[in-house]
Amino acid sequence: MSLRHAVLGLLAEGPASGYDLMKTFDVSLSNVWPATQSQLYAELGKLAEAGFVDVATQGPRGRKEYALTGEGLAELRHWLTAVEPARTTRSDMLLRVFFLARISPEEAREFLRHQAELAAGQVERLEGIRAFVESGTDDLSVYGRIALEYGLRLGRMQQEWAEWAESQV
Amino acid sequence: MSLRHAVLGLLAEGPASGYDLMKTFDVSLSNVWPATQSQLYAELGKLAEAGFVDVATQGPRGRKEYALTGEGLAELRHWLTAVEPARTTRSDMLLRVFFLARISPEEAREFLRHQAELAAGQVERLEGIRAFVESGTDDLSVYGRIALEYGLRLGRMQQEWAEWAESQV
DNA sequence: CGAGGCATGTAATTTGTTACATGATTCT
DNA sequence: AGAATCATGTAACAAATTACATGCCTCG
Structure with a gap:
């Protein structure tokens, strides 16, 4: 709820x-x-x-x-x-990872490469927002910035992970 | 679907x-x-x-x-x-972060501290699984291990973020 | 006066959760 | 014989998605 x-x-x-x-x-x-x-x-x-x-x-x-x-x-x-935050981690992307063995290694690497790119794009987008927020009239609260930082760290982590994963296939 | x-x-x-x-x-x-x-x-x-x-x-x-x-x-x-993985990131926890200004800074820090602990617990749990998998009869595929690694990196990231966030409040 | 934005809702469908209901086999 | 486990399903409800429907104001 x-x-x-x-x-x-x-x-x-x-x-x-x-x-x-x-x-x-x-x-x-x-x-x-x-x-x-x-x-x-x-x-x-x-x-x-x-x-x-x-x-x-x-x-x-x-x-x-x-x-x-x-x-x-x-x-x-x-x-x-x-109230305890209930984490119902539903990740479409991670679900696919479990089944990557059903396609060829080349296709799997392609998939992971694509994920790395998406994550990189996300990071770029958020960095843009951060630059915008930090420069001009600061109307984002401390907490807004904390949430933004989460997104940035998550995106970077995903990118690094996807690149690492590609090398493992 | x-x-x-x-x-x-x-x-x-x-x-x-x-x-x-x-x-x-x-x-x-x-x-x-x-x-x-x-x-x-x-x-x-x-x-x-x-x-x-x-x-x-x-x-x-x-x-x-x-x-x-x-x-x-x-x-x-x-x-x-x-098919493009649709990421419908729904995070109960992050939603709360947006509204943390409605409670006292002490309570907010308490909330973040608790999140850090939960993340640490998650990391520990996954490290246990990894140790178990890597030692014994290896029945987890490369892809299973890649997914596990995602969980580990995510958990670590969350812990670090929550600790950093607490210091920001 | 027309376009675009403001503004609220209903209906149908799909997806997910919780609870209930029932019965067959196997093991001790 | 009784408990545990195997095994499948239905019903009611809550949450989310998509599509439709309607009409008022304001600005150029």
Whole structure:
């Protein structure tokens, strides 16, 4: 039930509409927790019914601005401190590695080389974001930077691993 | 649709029943692609209907042993070589990092410290497996070892990152 | 006045989880 | 005979994806 908490977390920074939240998901949260628009609106409805958020103001085109309630903030804090992050590591890529013996070594190396490239691209992309964030008006929090650093380290690790793996085949 | 391919991949190593496959999932594949028993039996049914597998032999207690068909092997190979691994990185843990500003710095550090410990534990566990595999009768393929190495590197990276992150808060 | 962006939703389908239900064999 | 293990499935529900549907405002 993490989507629920993602929404609570965003609303903790201030009131927002479903549409606003969706934009935030698209540009930043989608890296760690993708969500679709349908899902978001449905979740806001459930959250309102549960009393964790309520409609603060209604705007122009049926716009509903949601705000976190005290209960909502409490739920968010509880989740952050007391609930174990469940790691359901699902990796499509690693699953394939298990079955690489079913294709030729050349094809397997090609696969790994490609993964190394994807990882390198990812690292480059994140380094771009970091440069952008560190230079200009710093609107990314300490925690945003910590998350970014995770992505960078992960990408580098994946690249090195894929290159090493290729040499092992 | 990766569960489907996980099943095809396992059957490529030889015929097996749903029960057999489930055991394999539990001890090895669950690390990269968890599946439940219900899901497995349902998937075997669909796979048989689609002609990717068929019931090779029937055993004692209604046991059905499934075997890969030529079509099934072709589908597996196609997935391995021609379909881009979709990375839908969903990380409960990283999602929390984004919202750590909502709790106190002490609590946030505590959270990160705990993550470092979990990662360290994971590394230890995998090192145990590696030692076991490398010593005795080597029944883990090159690719199994490559996947294991990924887990080790990931765990180490996570531990270092969490320790660094704690120092940043 | 038309295009683009704002804004919210519903419906259908697939995938994954949890719980329940049942019964046959083998081993001690 | 009883326990453990083998073995398959169904049902209910939750979460996620994809596609569809609709309409209002604002700006040029």
